[in-house]
Amino acid sequence: MVMITRRKLMVGAALAGGGVLLGYAMAPFSTIDRARKLAAGDGALLVTWVRITPDNRVTVIVPHSEMGQGVHTAMPMMLAEELDADWALVGMEQAPADMAFANGPLGKGYLGLADPSIPKFLTGLTDFGARKAAEFLNVQSTGGSTSVRFTGVVGMRRAGAAARWMLVQAAAKSWNVAVDEITTKDSRLFHTASGKSASYGEMASFAADFDPPANLPLKDPENYTIVGAPKARFDIPAKVDGSAIYGVDMRLPGMMFAAVKACPVFGGKLKNFDAKMVQNRRGIKSVYGIGDNAVAVVADNSWRAQQALAALPIEWDEGANAAHNSVAIFAGMQAALDKGDFDSDYDFGDAEAAANAAPKQIEAIYQVPWLAHATMEPMNCTAHFSGGRLDIWGGFQDGLAARVRAAGISGLPLEMVTLHHTAMGGGFGRRGSTLNYMDQAILLAMQLDFPVNVIWSREEDMTQDYYRNASVAKMRAGLDATGRPVGWQQDYTEKREPEDATWLPYAIADRRARVVSGTDPIPFGAWRSVAHTQHGFFIESFIDELAHAAGRDPLEYRRDLLADAPDHKLVLEAAAQMSGWAMPAPMGRARGIAIRQSFGTIVAQVAEISVDQEGKARVHKVWCAVDPGEVVNPDTFVAQMESGIIYGLTAALYGEISILKGRVVEQNFPDYEMIRQADAPVIEVKLMPSGRPTGGAGEPGTPPISAAVANAVFALTKQRIRSLPLRRHDLRGGIEQAKAS
Amino acid sequence: MQLIINGQTKDVDVEAEMPLLWVLRDVLNLTGTKFGCGVSACGACTVLVDGVAMRSCSVPASSVAGASITTIEAQTMPDTLQSRVQAAWIAHQVPQCGYCQSGQIMAAVALLSENQAPSDADIDAAMSNICRCGTYGRVRAAIHSLKTV
Numbered sequence: 048m049v050m051i052t053r054r055k056l057m058v059g060a061a062l063a064g065g066g067v068l069l070g071y072a073m074a075p076f077s078t079i080d081r082a083r084k085l086a087a088g089d090g091a092l093l094v095t096w097v098r099i100t101p102d103n104r105v106t107v108i109v110p111h112s113e114m115g116q117g118v119h120t121a122m123p124m125m126l127a128e129e130l131d132a133d134w135a136l137v138g139m140e141q142a143p144a145d146m147a148f149a150n151g152p153l154g155k156g157y158l159g160l161a162d163p164s165i166p167k168f169l170t171g172l173t174d175f176g177a178r179k180a181a182e183f184l185n186v187q188s189t190g191g192s193t194s195v196r197f198t199g200v201v202g203m204r205r206a207g208a209a210a211r212w213m214l215v216q217a218a219a220k221s222w223n224v225a226v227d228e229i230t231t232k233d234s235r236l237f238h239t240a241s242g243k244s245a246s247y248g249e250m251a252s253f254a255a256d257f258d259p260p261a262n263l264p265l266k267d268p269e270n271y272t273i274v275g276a277p278k279a280r281f282d283i284p285a286k287v288d289g290s291a292i293y294g295v296d297m298r299l300p301g302m303m304f305a306a307v308k309a310c311p312v313f314g315g316k317l318k319n320f321d322a323k324m325v326q327n328r329r330g331i332k333s334v335y336g337i338g339d340n341a342v343a344v345v346a347d348n349s350w351r352a353q354q355a356l357a358a359l360p361i362e363w364d365e366g367a368n369a370a371h372n373s374v375a376i377f378a379g380m381q382a383a384l385d386k387g388d389f390d391s392d393y394d395f396g397d398a399e400a401a402a403n404a405a406p407k408q409i410e411a412i413y414q415v416p417w418l419a420h421a422t423m424e425p426m427n428c429t430a431h432f433s434g435g436r437l438d439i440w441g442g443f444q445d446g447l448a449a450r451v452r453a454a455g456i457s458g459l460p461l462e463m464v465t466l467h468h469t470a471m472g473g474g475f476g477r478r479g480s481t482l483n484y485m486d487q488a489i490l491l492a493m494q495l496d497f498p499v500n501v502i503w504s505r506e507e508d509m510t511q512d513y514y515r516n517a518s519v520a521k522m523r524a525g526l527d528a529t530g531r532p533v534g535w536q537q538d539y540t541e542k543r544e545p546e547d548a549t550w551l552p553y554a555i556a557d558r559r560a561r562v563v564s565g566t567d568p569i570p571f572g573a574w575r576s577v578a579h580t581q582h583g584f585f586i587e588s589f590i591d592e593l594a595h596a597a598g599r600d601p602l603e604y605r606r607d608l609l610a611d612a613p614d615h616k617l618v619l620e621a622a623a624q625m626s627g628w629a630m631p632a633p634m635g636r637a638r639g640i641a642i643r644q645s646f647g648t649i650v651a652q653v654a655e656i657s658v659d660q661e662g663k664a665r666v667h668k669v670w671c672a673v674d675p676g677e678v679v680n681p682d683t684f685v686a687q688m689e690s691g692i693i694y695g696l697t698a699a700l701y702g703e704i705s706i707l708k709g710r711v712v713e714q715n716f717p718d719y720e721m722i723r724q725a726d727a728p729v730i731e732v733k734l735m736p737s738g739r740p741t742g743g744a745g746e747p748g749t750p751p752i753s754a755a756v757a758n759a760v761f762a763l764t765k766q767r768i769r770s771l772p773l774r775r776h777d778l779r780g781g782i783e784q785a786k787a788s
Numbered sequence: 789m790q791l792i793i794n795g796q797t798k799d800v801d802v803e804a805e806m807p808l809l810w811v812l813r814d815v816l817n818l819t820g821t822k823f824g825c826g827v828s829a830c831g832a833c834t835v836l837v838d839g840v841a842m843r844s845c846s847v848p849a850s851s852v853a854g855a856s857i858t859t860i861e862a863q864t865m866p867d868t869l870q871s872r873v874q875a876a877w878i879a880h881q882v883p884q885c886g887y888c889q890s891g892q893i894m895a896a897v898a899l900l901s902e903n904q905a906p907s908d909a910d911i912d913a914a915m916s917n918i919c920r921c922g923t924y925g926r927v928r929a930a931i932h933s934l935k936t937v
Contacts, residue, residue: 115884115921279881286886287874289820289860293887296819304814329803348814349823350806423824423832423887423920472822472887473920505825682881686926690884693922716829716918725912727924 066100067213067251096142097126097210103234103248105132107203110142111194112444113282114474115690116745117683118194120280124679125199128273129207129266132247133233139281141468195679196647196741208266209259217253218245268677268738277682282470291470294441295502297429302498303332306352307487309341309511310363312709313371313570316340318362325355334359337490345495349502369709371568373517376706377414380519380540380566389538389561392549396557402534405525409596411589413522414770415581417569417704418515419711421719424472425508426484429500430492432457437464437489438498442471444479452482456489475694476573481513509719510711513572514704516541518581522589524555530597532608533557537585540566545646548578551586552615552644553608569706575694576746579645583750584699584757584771587641591758592767601758602628602640614674614737615642615649621672621733622651636667639758641751647742648675652692654728654755656763662779664760666696666728671748673732676739684744688732691748697722699753700773789853793818794862804850808842809833811849812859820860820890824918831917834891834898835859841898841914858897860890870897872934880930884921891917896931904936 096108107123119139127137211231218236219226222243230237234247268275285291310316320342322334330351335343342361346352402408429440437457443449443466450466457464471478488501503511520539524532535558537549542562549560574580594604602623609616619642623629632638635657642651655668671688678684701720705712713719757768764778791798791808793816800815812818812835821844824832828846835844836858864871873896876882883889892915899906899914906914911928919927 115886279878282886283878283881283883286883286889287877287893289818289890291886292819293822295823296813298817298819348810350810350814353826421920423822423830423885423918425823471885473885475920502823505827505830686881686884686923689925690922693924694920715827716825717827721830721918721920722922722924723918724915724924724927727922730925 065252066098066248067255097206099210099247099251101248101251103136103246105130105137105234105247107137107139108142109139111198112141112442112446112468112471112474114444114471116687117280117680119282120278121195121679121683122199122203124273124278125203126207128271129204130211131231131233134273134278136234196743199679200741204265205263208263212259212263213254213257214247214250216257217250221250221253274679275681278680280683293424293470293472294427294429295424297440297469297500299429299431299498302429302500303345303347304349304352305343305345305491305499305501306349306356307337307341307343307501307503308356308361308507310365311510312363312365312369314368315366316364317342318364320362321360325359328355331355335491335494337487341487343487343491343501345499353504365709368568371709372707373705376517376567377519383540383563383566384519384521384538388563390564392542392560392562394559398534398536398557398559400534401557402523402525402536405527405533407526407596408523409526409593410521410523411592411769413520413585413588415518415584416771417517418574418698418702419509419512419704419719420475420477420574421509421721422473422475422477425503425505427500427502428485428488429498430488431498432492433496435463437492438467439464439485439489440467440469441485442469442474442478444474448480449482449485453485453489456486457493475575476577477512479573481572483511505716506714509714513570515574515580516543516567516569516571520585522585524593526593526597530599532593539585543571543578544573545577548582552612552642553590554611555608575691576645576749579643579750580695580698583641583643584753587643587751587754588757588769591639591754591761595761605642614739615644618642618649618672618674618735619651621735622653622670625670625672625731625733626653626655628653637759637763639755639760639762641754641758643750645747645750647740648673648744648747650747650751652751652755654752654759656756656759658763658778662777664700664756664773664778666756668729669752671730671732672735673747674735674737674739675742675744676736677741678734678736681734684734685732687744688748689730691746692730692752693722693727695749695752696756699756699771703772789850791849791853791857792855793857794859800849802849805848807845808835808847808849808852808857809844812844818859818861822887822890824888831891831895832888834894834917836894836898839898839901841895860893869901873897873900876930876933880926880933882923882926882930884923888917888919892919892927900931900934906931
């Protein structure tokens with residue numbers, strides 16, 4: 048074990064077989080005292096490791112999980128860039144779920160090494176940041192689109208620069224030449240005057256002796272050769288030949304499979320089950336209660352377990368929640384907004400008075416339903432309890448937090464719990480902190496003396512999710528004599544992260560947002576871009592309403608209101624230009640536009656739609672302009688925009704979880720439909736990195752799309768869509784109206 | 789019963805109605821074929837049966853006994869259609885989470901073996917597999933790149 052002192056930023060240790068292992072020790076916070084105490088603790092935290100071996104290979108150890116967003120390639124790119132490594136010799140490993148690899152920089156990123164784009168209403172940020180740091184220092188969270196912008200920017204880059212510095216010192220000493228005469232390129236060190244050169248691998252064993260200073264200079268982005276150039280993702284080859292091992296693919300000696308059913312009513316309990324009815328079936332080991340609300344059938348294969356579970360008589364105690372239904376919950380949300388027991392989100396000037404003083408007022412009520420994650424790989428977890436030790440296998444967005452939770456569930460000390468990462472068949476927030484499936488696997492494994500792979504059916508996955516919350520929003524504003532909005536007011540139900548999701552980019556002096564809480568009894572979980580999904584729809588639809596009410600072009604209207612937000616304006620104009628906004632859409636089609644900043648990235652989208660004979664919207668094309676500050680792997684970034692758009696489009700067109708008798712109605716893909724190839728629009732993405740602080744990639748593509756589509760529907764049909772999904776609306780009448788007018 | 793999988797004959801002792809998917813995954817440990825929905829709605833479990841794309845979650849194993857079953861794990865020579873599809877998937881950096889891609893690739897192999905130059909409409913009709921990561925544009929581009937006429 049390497050001992051770390053607070054004075055050191057980067058520490059090295061010689062490897063037994065030659066080469067060097069480098070750890071990055073987190074620098075103490077210098078500006079915010081409370082955070083410094085949190086971060087420093089008894090010593091600095093190790094957050095990143097890189098290994099350089101005698102064969103001149105560089106292995107970057109990444110403390111984040113790969114779900115197809117490309118983080119296992121982007122992080123090594125950032126480190127390799129500062130190291131001047133030969134990309135062909137760079138590889139990666141995922142860090143184990145151990146405190147030594149907690150991603151402290153995530154907390155530090157939140158602490159603002161101030162992102163100037165953070166809205167001013169959040170400038171009580173010191174406390175917010177410190178709270179975040181406390182939460183994040185103990186985790187390896189892959190969420191919030193944070194990996195590249197926090198771990199990458201704060202951790203990987205500095206680790207690469209420090210490793211390079213150490214290698215240069217080692218070469219200078221070994222060749223007895225001045226440090227500043229040494230150059231590096233493609234994983235080699237050069238001294239031109241003497242003609243000496245060596246590979247990093249040859250020099251690595253000596254590098255461990257040098258302690259790099261803090262605050263080494265980083266490269267000028269102008270000189271990047273790896274970052275900013277498209278690189279093939281490391282994880283892809285194993286995903287085209289079936290060799291990638293996902294959680295459902297875990298196979299261990301003696302392992303059995305479990306099918307599980309939990310009480311379909313949230314909060315309900317398991318009352319009774321009659322194991323006799325299935326116990327003698329072929330391949331069935333036995334039937335087990337899990338915790339107080341679920342039952343598992345364990346068998347030698349999944350199908351036998353599923354069949355037996357389906358035949359098993361189970362009695363539930365459905366409890367108090369069995370009365371819940373969607374209609375009543377939405378009515379309660381409306382009533383809560385009318386009653387007005389609000390907390391303030393932000394409040395500048397006097398929005399109500401400003402709107403009332405205007406010659407015209409516009410008011411509209413918007414609504415969105417619950418959404419399921421529906422990852423392609425249903426929730427699953429493999430667990431083995433043996434000799435007082437617990438091993439867990441699965442796909443986790445936050446391995447360390449999952450391991451800490453597993454210790455709590457099992458009652459074992461943390462050091463007796465080992466978590467093994469597998470590939471992950473989609474995350475989108477589901478595999479972060481909502482781990483009911485892992486809890487089940489642990490509680491079942493502790494009743495067994497062999498490993499068990501708990502695999503949910505699609506129906507279980509759909510009905511035992513933690514959902515994107517439903518929400519109702521009352522939007523109100525005035526229009527002054529020139530049609531400009533005054534007195535922006537947003538009242539809505541249920542505040543979710545991130546804190547700034549209701550932020551308004553438009554220059555409206557008097558504005559406020561207020562929230563009522565406690566209206567949604569359905570289990571909540573982070574869902575790709577979290578609260579930005581609903582606020583993107585509310586805000587960008589309502590500003591579009593105001594534009595039309597003012598008789599203005601929706602692009603022009605937004606552009607005027609973004610006079611003080613030049614970055615937003617550029618992105619908005621780029622999306623409009625890509626779409627040919629100035630020219631009319633092809634016959635029978637119309638375009639809508641929306642812009643949203645989330646997770647540090649500004650995204651504008653134009654959607655072009657038509658309405659078919661059944662009154663359903665078809666999205667033909669989406670143009671997407673994006674300013675993420677900087678781009679690490681351009682091809683991956685484009686892929687994440689494509690992905691975020693399709694994910695958001697599924698929600699906009701089809702997505703709806705409904706509640707009846709306290710349980711989820713939708714069961715499987717036939718009644719929770721997805722965008723498929725035939726419905727998928729052509730997507731064109733333009734990357735416009737401006738040098739602003741690095742923003743996220745995984746989530747920001749999702750928030751604008753529902754409003755862009757709904758605004759296009761209005762442009763075509765004069766029918767304003769104020770509730771999702773779109774399939775609930777018959778758009779035929781609207782079209783006839785539009786023709787008549 | 790006897791199943792012929794990727795050219796190899798396997799004797800399996802399972803119920804006649806056990807779906808091919810679970811025989812592949814849990815009996816033969818060929819885990820490249822994925823479970824997604826169990827009701828033939830998502831396509832993650834797509835395999836070829838005598839060259840035709842089938843959703844193995846809904847195909848009783850006994851109904852394909854003796855037929856030639858091809859999965860994503862088939863050891864293919866460099867120039868076979870399946871290996872060319874896989875190479876195109878890498879070239880276009882198609883997969884994200886990757887979970888649906890075994891099924892997408894097998895569906896594409898079936899399409900291209902029937903139709904060497906599929907149109908967009910042909911692709912829409914044949915490629916109904918769900919991809920939650922939204923890789924549809926890249927799937928389409930990869931298939932078009934394999935047109936041979």
